[in-house]
Amino acid sequence: MSANHSPAGQQPTATYESAFLKACRREPVPHTPVWFMRQAGRSLPEYLKVREGIPMLESCMRPELVAEITLQPVRRHNVDAAIYFSDIVVPLKAIGVDLDIKPGVGPVVQNPIRTRADLAQLRDLTPEDVHYVTEAIGLLTAELGPTPLIGFAGAPFTLASYLVEGGPSKNHEHTKALMYGDPQLWADLLDRLAEITSAFLKVQIEAGASAVQLFDSWVGALAPADYRRSVMPASTKVFDAVAGYGVPRIHFGVGTGELLGLMGEAGADVVGVDWRVPLDEAARRVGPGKALQGNLDPAVLFSSTEAVEAKTREVLDAAAGLEGHVFNLGHGVLPSMNPDALTRLVEYVHTQTAR
């Protein structure tokens, strides 16, 4: 550790002192930090241009392209953090699971995991399996300066939902059939995924990520008792595995109003909230000692600037009493969004919250 490096690991002091990381640590901030889930991607013409002719998963394995795509929204929107460009299925592909990302569909798995024998598809992940991640993060930390880089992974439940269903699913019928019908196989599957996810997050942190987000996008499909019994042990295992690095751990899912307390309890420092629960109520559900992230309804961005500002004001007002607030959308940027509206939104939050 040198003089311009922070106590919490590899990052430069200017990064450690950034508004985003301060808000995650519930320290006073110069302005409310902003970033957007899926800020890189199809809403940006410059993204469509560099991705032309390159399949999604292949683009995730080219370090220079990953670095360029990750930087695009930082340059354009003046967001307070970058998120590493990848996908939640990349570590599964890296250990040899036969899957692809189909345009307009999402991840599709060739041989769904439904029996004990199928578990053999899930071997341990080594740093060499994802050497391109280490390379890309090396390029990125050099380019980003003080702007923090968020690493991420899919949470065990959400990964399991793709692996068991074989693709995207509305009702998660095969997943729930396994969870309720063979609890031991289910627990073993989630534990395997927790190991893989932990290894993947460690690679990102050791390469220079300043925070990590665990996406449990589809876990809102579960009741709290089932979450506690069948999912929380695996997610807790992931958070515990990276606790020693001292980087903030963010935990996000959609439709998780009834799970917010448990998702914090699983080991998050920051709990992501979708647009269905106002942040002051979310803070009551999560309890003290955690920051919150969110939670403008993404679809508001399709409306007028005045309406966007009014709805943003509501989010900021609900967040006024929080210990730490990271502004975000309640879910990801949609491909059809006007990127200029996102740039204006960042500027609006920054000016409204300047102290």
Ligand SMILES: Cc1c2[nH]c(c1CCC(=O)O)Cc1[nH]c(c(CCC(=O)O)c1C)Cc1[nH]c(c(CCC(=O)O)c1C)Cc1[nH]c(c(C)c1CCC(=O)O)C2
């Ligand atoms: C559930 C989930 C997936 N992937 C991810 C999640 C969790 C986040 C969430 O809840 O939205 C995570 C993810 N996937 C991607 C990112 C990029 C980083 C960022 O936020 O900027 C992140 C954080 C890139 C991507 N991942 C994907 C794209 C689109 C593919 C493309 O650009 O060709 C991008 C930019 C593909 C993907 N991958 C997945 C879906 C549902 C899709 C969309 C399918 C489609 O509509 O075409 C699975």
